[in-house]
Amino acid sequence: MDEPQQNLWQFMSEQSDKLLNQTFQHLGLTFISLFLAVAIGLPLGILIARKRKLSGSVLAVAGILQTIPSIALLGFMIPLLGIGAKPAIVALLIYALLPIIRNTYTGIVGISSEVKEAAKAMGMSEMQILLKVELPIAMPVILAGIRTATVINVGVATLASYIAAGGLGEFIFGGISLNNTNMILAGAIPAALLAIILDALLAVIQKMDFKKFRKFLYAFPIVFLILGAFYLLPKAYGSSLTAGFTPEFMGRQDGDLGLKKEYGLKIHTIVISDAVMYKAAYEKKLDVISGYSTDGRLKAFDLTILKDDKGIFPPYYAAPIVRESSLKKFPDLESVLNLLSGKITDSIMTDLNYRTDYLKQTPERVAKDFLIKNDLYKSPRGGKNGVIRIGSKIFGEQYILAEMYRMLIQGNTDYDVATKTGLGGTKICFDALTNDQIDFYPEYTGTGLLVLLKPDPKIFKSITHDKDSTYQYVSKQFSEQFKIKWLKPIGFNNSYALMMRRKQSKDLAVISITTLQQYLDKN
Amino acid sequence: MIRLDQVSKSFKDTAAVKSVFFEVNEGENLILLGTSGCGKTTTLKMINRLIEPDEGKVTINGKNVANENPEILRRGIGYVMQNNGLFPHYTIGENIATVPQLLKWDKNKTQERTTELLSKLHLPADCISLFPHELSGGQQQRVGLARALVADPSVLLMDEPFGALDNVTRASIRKEFKALEELKRKTIVMVTHDVQEAFELADRICLMDKGEIIQIGTPQELLYHPINDFVNNFMESERITLEFKITTLKDLWNKLPDEQSSNAKTVDQQLSIWDTLNYFRSGVDKISFADDSGRQKSIDINTLNSAFISYQNLQQHG
Numbered sequence: 001m002d003e004p005q006q007n008l009w010q011f012m013s014e015q016s017d018k019l020l021n022q023t024f025q026h027l028g029l030t031f032i033s034l035f036l037a038v039a040i041g042l043p044l045g046i047l048i049a050r051k052r053k054l055s056g057s058v059l060a061v062a063g064i065l066q067t068i069p070s071i072a073l074l075g076f077m078i079p080l081l082g083i084g085a086k087p088a089i090v091a092l093l094i095y096a097l098l099p100i101i102r103n104t105y106t107g108i109v110g111i112s113s114e115v116k117e118a119a120k121a122m123g124m125s126e127m128q129i130l131l132k133v134e135l136p137i138a139m140p141v142i143l144a145g146i147r148t149a150t151v152i153n154v155g156v157a158t159l160a161s162y163i164a165a166g167g168l169g170e171f172i173f174g175g176i177s178l179n180n181t182n183m184i185l186a187g188a189i190p191a192a193l194l195a196i197i198l199d200a201l202l203a204v205i206q207k208m209d210f211k212k213f214r215k216f217l218y219a220f221p222i223v224f225l226i227l228g229a230f231y232l233l234p235k236a237y238g239s240s241l242t243a244g245f246t247p248e249f250m251g252r253q254d255g256d257l258g259l260k261k262e263y264g265l266k267i268h269t270i271v272i273s274d275a276v277m278y279k280a281a282y283e284k285k286l287d288v289i290s291g292y293s294t295d296g297r298l299k300a301f302d303l304t305i306l307k308d309d310k311g312i313f314p315p316y317y318a319a320p321i322v323r324e325s326s327l328k329k330f331p332d333l334e335s336v337l338n339l340l341s342g343k344i345t346d347s348i349m350t351d352l353n354y355r356t357d358y359l360k361q362t363p364e365r366v367a368k369d370f371l372i373k374n375d376l377y378k379s380p381r382g383g384k385n386g387v388i389r390i391g392s393k394i395f396g397e398q399y400i401l402a403e404m405y406r407m408l409i410q411g412n413t414d415y416d417v418a419t420k421t422g423l424g425g426t427k428i429c430f431d432a433l434t435n436d437q438i439d440f441y442p443e444y445t446g447t448g449l450l451v452l453l454k455p456d457p458k459i460f461k462s463i464t465h466d467k468d469s470t471y472q473y474v475s476k477q478f479s480e481q482f483k484i485k486w487l488k489p490i491g492f493n494n495s496y497a498l499m500m501r502r503k504q505s506k507d508l509a510v511i512s513i514t515t516l517q518q519y520l521d522k523n
Numbered sequence: 524m525i526r527l528d529q530v531s532k533s534f535k536d537t538a539a540v541k542s543v544f545f546e547v548n549e550g551e552n553l554i555l556l557g558t559s560g561c562g563k564t565t566t567l568k569m570i571n572r573l574i575e576p577d578e579g580k581v582t583i584n585g586k587n588v589a590n591e592n593p594e595i596l597r598r599g600i601g602y603v604m605q606n607n608g609l610f611p612h613y614t615i616g617e618n619i620a621t622v623p624q625l626l627k628w629d630k631n632k633t634q635e636r637t638t639e640l641l642s643k644l645h646l647p648a649d650c651i652s653l654f655p656h657e658l659s660g661g662q663q664q665r666v667g668l669a670r671a672l673v674a675d676p677s678v679l680l681m682d683e684p685f686g687a688l689d690n691v692t693r694a695s696i697r698k699e700f701k702a703l704e705e706l707k708r709k710t711i712v713m714v715t716h717d718v719q720e721a722f723e724l725a726d727r728i729c730l731m732d733k734g735e736i737i738q739i740g741t742p743q744e745l746l747y748h749p750i751n752d753f754v755n756n757f758m759e760s761e762r763i764t765l766e767f768k769i770t771t772l773k774d775l776w777n778k779l780p781d782e783q784s785s786n787a788k789t790v791d792q793q794l795s796i797w798d799t800l801n802y803f804r805s806g807v808d809k810i811s812f813a814d815d816s817g818r819q820k821s822i823d824i825n826t827l828n829s830a831f832i833s834y835q836n837l838q839q840h841g
Contacts, residue, residue: 118608123598136612
C-alpha cells in the first residue's frame with residue numbers, strides 16, 4: 001500500500017501552490033470570523049453577566065443559531081450577502097458566537113461575590129473591576145470558549161467552498177465529486193492538522209501563567225488580525241468576467257481543464273456549489289457558470305447555453321445502473337426500470353426540473369404527474385417480496401428520477417422500495433452501489449466515463465464524439481470491472497454546459513465558448 | 524467621627540435596618556453585635572456606600588458620604604471581609620498594593636509600606652510573590668488586613684474579620700490584632716456575631732436585633748446594666764467568662780489589700796482577670812502590678828478572688 005501514499009505526496013507537491021493558498025484562505029476565514037465573534041461575543045457576554053435577565057434569551061438565540069445546519073446557514077446567507085467571503089465569514093461568526101458568549105458569561109458569573117465586593121470596597125470603578133478583576137479571573141474560561149469556537153470554525157470553514165469563499169473545502173468537495181481520494185486527503189489532512197494545532201496552541205495559552213498572560217493578551221487581537229489578513233492576500237488576479245464553477249467541474253477533463261486546454265480560456269474563476277450557482281449568475285454575482293444542460297434553473301433564471309463548438313463536453317445520457325447481483329435477486333426489476341427508457345427528452349427533463357427547482361413542486365408530485373400523463377402510473381401493490389434500495393445524487397433531477405422509479409416498482413412489482421436520496425456526489429453514490437448499500441441509481445454516461453473509468457485520452461477522444469459509442473464503452477467496462485449493468489438510456493442528455501445570462505450573452509455577442517474566449521482576450 | 528443619623532434600608536419588602544442612630548468617636552472601636560440577619564452587616568456597608576441607605580444620612584468627619592464620589596470615598600476607608608476576598612489572580616504583593624495602585628502611589632513607597640506591614644502582621648517577607656491560595660487561612664486573613672491598612676486610612680470597617688478561621692487561629696490573631704499599634708489610632712467599626720470577640724475587642728458594643736439597635740454601650744454597661752431581657756439573655760451563657768475578661772487588675776485596685784512581695788511576677792495593670800487567673804493556674808504564686816502613680820500591690824489567688832467578688836457586687840447593685 002505504499003503507492004497511494006506516494007501519490008498523495010505527489011499530488012500535494014504538485015498542487016502545493018493551491019494547497020498553500022487554500023490553507024491561508026482557510027486560516028484567514030477562521031480567524032477573521034473568530035476575531036469578529038470575539039469582538040461581538042465578549043461584550044455581549046459581559047452585558048448578560050451584568051443584566052442577568054437578558055442572559056436566558058441571548059443564550060437561547062445563540063444556541064438556536066448554532067443548531068442550524070451549516071449548509072443551510074450558508075444558504076440563508078446568499079440572498080442577504082451574495083456569495084464569497086462575506087456570507088462565509090458571517091456564517092462562521094454565528095457558529096463561533098455561542099461558545100464565546102456562554103463562556104464569557106459563565107466565567108464572569110462564576111467569580112465569587114466576595115472577590116467582586118472586595119474590588120468594589122477597595123474603591124475600584126465598574127470599569128476597573130471589569131478589567132482588573134473580572135476579565136482576568138474569567139480569562140481561562142473565556143479562552144476555553146475561544147478554543148472551542150476555533151475548532152468549530154476550522155471544521156465549518158471547509159464548507160465555505162460551497163459559496164465560493166475558498167479554503168481547504170475546495171479540495172475536499174472537489175475530491176468527493178471527482179472520486180479522487182488524494183484530492184480529498186490533500187484537503188482533509190491539512191484541515192484536521194489545523195484544528196489539532198490551533199487547539200493545542202490555545203490550550204497552552206489557556207494554561208499560561210497569569211502574569212505572562214497579561215502582556216500576551218494585548219498581542220491576541222493583533223495575531224488574530226494578522227492571521228485573518230491571510231485571506232485577503234491571494235486575491236490579485238482578475239478578468240473582466242467572473243466564472244463560478246463547481247468543485248467537480250474544476251477538476252475534470254471535460255470541465256475547467258478542458259476549457260483551458262482546448263479553448264485557452266483564461267477567466268477569473270471562483271469555486272462555488274451547484275446549489276447557489278444559478279442564482280448567483282442571475283443576481284449578476286457571476287457571469288459564466290458551469291451548469292447542466294437540462295437544469296430547470298436554466299429556464300427559471302433566463303440563462304442561455306454557450307455552444308461547445310470544439311466538443312469538449314462528452315454526452316451525458318442518463319440511464320439507471322444496477323448491480324448485476326440485484327438483477328438476479330429481483331428478476332422483474334430490469335423490465336420495470338426500462339419502462340422509462342426513451343420517455344424523457346432534453347426539453348421534458350428541463351421542464352420537470354423547472355417544476356421542482358423553480359415552481360417548488362415536490363419531486364414526488366412532479367414524478368407522479370409525469371407518470372400519469374404518460375399512462376405509466378399504477379397504484380402501489382404494497383409488495384412484500386423484498387426491498388429494492390434506490391440511490392440518488394444530491395440534485396433535483398435525480399430526486400425526480402428516483403421518485404419515478406419508486407412508483408414504477410411499487411406499481412408494477414411485488415417489491416417494496418427504500419430510497420436513499422441525496423447522496424453527496426458521484427463517488428459517494430457509486431461507492432454505495434459497489435458496496436451493496438443500494439441496488440441502483442441513475443448515472444450519466446459522461447460521468448461514468450470520466451469520473452469512474454478515467455480512460456486514457458486516446459480512447460476518450462475516440463468514443464466521446466458519439467453518444468452510442470460512449471454508451472457501449474461504459475456499459476462494457478462497468479460490467480467487466482464492477483459487475484454493474486447499464487440499462488437502456490432514459491433519453492435526455494444532461495451534459496455540462498457553460499451558461500450566461502441571456503441578456504449579457506446578447507449584449508456581448510458571446511454565443512459560443514470560442515467567442516467567450518475571444519471576448520476575454522480583448523477585454 | 525462617624526455618624527449614622529436615622530438610617531434605614533429595606534430589601535424588597537423586608538426592612539433590614541430601621542432608623543439606626545449612632546456615633547463612633549475618633550480612635551474608638553465600635554462593634555456591631557447580633558445574630559445573623561439582624562442588619563449589622565447592612566449597617567456596616569452603608570458607611571462606605573457598598574449599600575445605599577433608603578433614608579437617613581451617614582457622615583464621616585462631618586461630611587455626608589452621599590455627596591462624595593463612592594470610589595474615592597472607599598479608597599480612603601479600610602475594608603476587611605470575612606473570607607478575606609483576596610484577588611486570586613494577584614500575588615500577595617499585588618493584593619496589598621491594590622489601593623496604592625488606585626491612588627497612583629510611587630512604586631518604592633508602596634514597596635516600603637508593604638514590607639513594613641508584612642513584618643508588623645508577622646507574615647514572612649517572601650510571601651510577597653506568592654498567590655493567596657498558597658497561604659494558610661490565618662495568613663490570608665492577615666493579608667486582607669494588610670490590604671485594608673496599606674494606605675493608612677483613618678477609618679477601618681471589618682465584616683466578621685475572624686469569622687472564617689478555626690478557634691485556635693482565631694484566638695491568636697485576635698491577640699495580635701489587639702496588640703497592633705497601627706490599629707490603636709484608627710476609628711474601627713467591626714461586625715461580629717461572637718459575643719466573646721465583641722467583649723474582648725470593643726470600646727463600645729452596639730447590640731442589634733431585627734434591624735434595630737437594642738443597646739449601645741461599653742462592655743461593662745452591657746454586662747452589668749442590660750436594658751432588657753434580650754440583652755441579658757444574649758450574654759447569659761458566657762457571662763462568667765465575659766466578666767473575667769472585661770475586668771482588669773486596675774478595676775480591682777481599691778478592693779485589693781496593700782501588700783508588697785519581693786518574689787512576685789510583675790504584670791501590667793490592664794491585664795484582665797481572666798489572664799491573671801491563667802498565670803496563677805500555670806504555677807505563679809504571687810503577682811504584683813503598679814497603678815498610674817507607680818504604687819505597687821502584690822496579690823495571690825485568694826486576695827484576687829475576694830476583690831473580684833466585691834467588685835462584682837458593686838457593679839451589679841451599686
